Amino acid sequence: MERIIQQTDYDALSCKLAAISAGYLPSSALQRLPADLAKKYTQWHREYLLTLKKFSRRAFGKVDQTMRSSFPVMNYGTYLRTVGIDVAILDFLDANEKVQVVNLGCGSDLRMLPLLMMFPHVRCVDIDYSDSVQLKNKILRENGTLRNDLDLSEDSADSSPVLVDQERYKLIACDLNDILETTRLLNTCTSGDIPTIIISECLLCYMHEKESQLLIHAVSAKYAHGLWISYDPIGGSQPNDRFGTIMQSNLRESRNLEMPTLMTYNSKEKYASRWPETLNVIINDMWEVLNTQIPEIERKRLRSLQFLDELEELKVMQTHYILMKAEW
Numbered sequence: 001m002e003r004i005i006q007q008t009d010y011d012a013l014s015c016k017l018a019a020i021s022a023g024y025l026p027s028s029a030l031q032r033l034p035a036d037l038a039k040k041y042t043q044w045h046r047e048y049l050l051t052l053k054k055f056s057r058r059a060f061g062k063v064d065q066t067m068r069s070s071f072p073v074m075n076y077g078t079y080l081r082t083v084g085i086d087v088a089i090l091d092f093l094d095a096n097e098k099v100q101v102v103n104l105g106c107g108s109d110l111r112m113l114p115l116l117m118m119f120p121h122v123r124c125v126d127i128d129y130s131d132s133v134q135l136k137n138k139i140l141r142e143n144g145t146l147r148n149d150l151d152l153s154e155d156s157a158d159s160s161p162v163l164v165d166q167e168r169y170k171l172i173a174c175d176l177n178d179i180l181e182t183t184r185l186l187n188t189c190t191s192g193d194i195p196t197i198i199i200s201e202c203l204l205c206y207m208h209e210k211e212s213q214l215l216i217h218a219v220s221a222k223y224a225h226g227l228w229i230s231y232d233p234i235g236g237s238q239p240n241d242r243f244g245t246i247m248q249s250n251l252r253e254s255r256n257l258e259m260p261t262l263m264t265y266n267s268k269e270k271y272a273s274r275w276p277e278t279l280n281v282i283i284n285d286m287w288e289v290l291n292t293q294i295p296e297i298e299r300k301r302l303r304s305l306q307f308l309d310e311l312e313e314l315k316v317m318q319t320h321y322i323l324m325k326a327e328w
């Protein structure tokens with residue numbers, strides 16, 4: 001099961017590459033990227049894919065194929081999830097200068113690169129299963145652009161779970177189901193006094209209820225001041241809503257993959273109830289994000305990229321994904 005879950009990262013990567021290729025990402029305006037970093041954003045992702053090919057032709061083949069078969073509705077979804085999370089990070093950075101960003105289940109996410117370049121006081125910590133971060137570590141060190149921009153050496157670190165151990169960037173191998181090891185590594189690599197952003201982007205949906213709740217409670221209790229940003233699908237709670245059950249049976253049949261809590265936390269309210277009551281929680285589905293948080297000028301830009309005639313399909317999909325921000 002661990003391996004099947006790790007492979008979901010290839011979907012996330014191919015969706016991001018497809019959205020980049022079609023011009024949805026980056027959004028210089030909302031991700032606040034200066035022109036040189038907007039160019040780099042595209043370059044980092046393309047070079048990551050090309051270097052992935054050197055280490056795993058199979059993974060490259062999967063990503064490349066999925067990327068090419070991406071539809072406009074999927075590009076919208078990737079755009080909304082990426083920009084929604086980035087805007088929440090940037091808003092928190094407006095109010096707090098020295099911040100650590102902990103990306104749980106980071107996969108191949110390269111969001112640390114613009115953050116490290118744009119904000120000299122920000123530190124980033126990426127955490128995923130050992131196999132996933134070992135591959136990421138190899139790619140980051142093999143590719144000249146990624147290596148230089150992260151100021152990495154070509155040699156890999158030793159067998160420690162901290163594969164990149166810099167002052168401002170750490171890449172850590174950890175099974176987040178193991179709460180003792182997770183808290184031990186966070187205690188070593190982060191500080192409880194520094195304002196902290198926790199990201200869980202399509203992570204909690206693959207974890208079992210007990211382990212995910214332990215993770216939420218242990219990690220949010222660790223930091224004096226923080227913001228937890230979580231993005232996930234929800235199954236839907238209306239009596240005739242079959243989105244969640246269909247999604248579960250498709251995943252089971254096509255990949256033997258489970259989303260154990262999709263129908264447990266199947267509404268915005270139930271999903272938000274996973275965080276301690278004392279936190280200030282804001283939760284929106286992604287259809288609301290599109291219509292209330294993306295300015296009209298940006299929506300016009302999106303409409304100009306590809307013809308989207310599946311508006312109803314977009315609405316159905318995006319009302320079943322949420323962006324949750326819990327601040328304390």
Ligand SMILES: C[S@@+](CC[C@H](N)C(=O)[O-])C[C@H]1O[C@@H](n2cnc3c(N)ncnc32)[C@H](O)[C@@H]1O
Binds near residue numbers: 104127
């Ligand atoms: C769908 S991918 C998302 C990757 C990244 N967050 C993104 O959105 O681009 C899910 C990631 O969560 C990781 N993951 C799931 N369960 C995990 C666990 N128990 N410990 C560590 N990583 C986990 C997987 O290995 C995978 O990289």
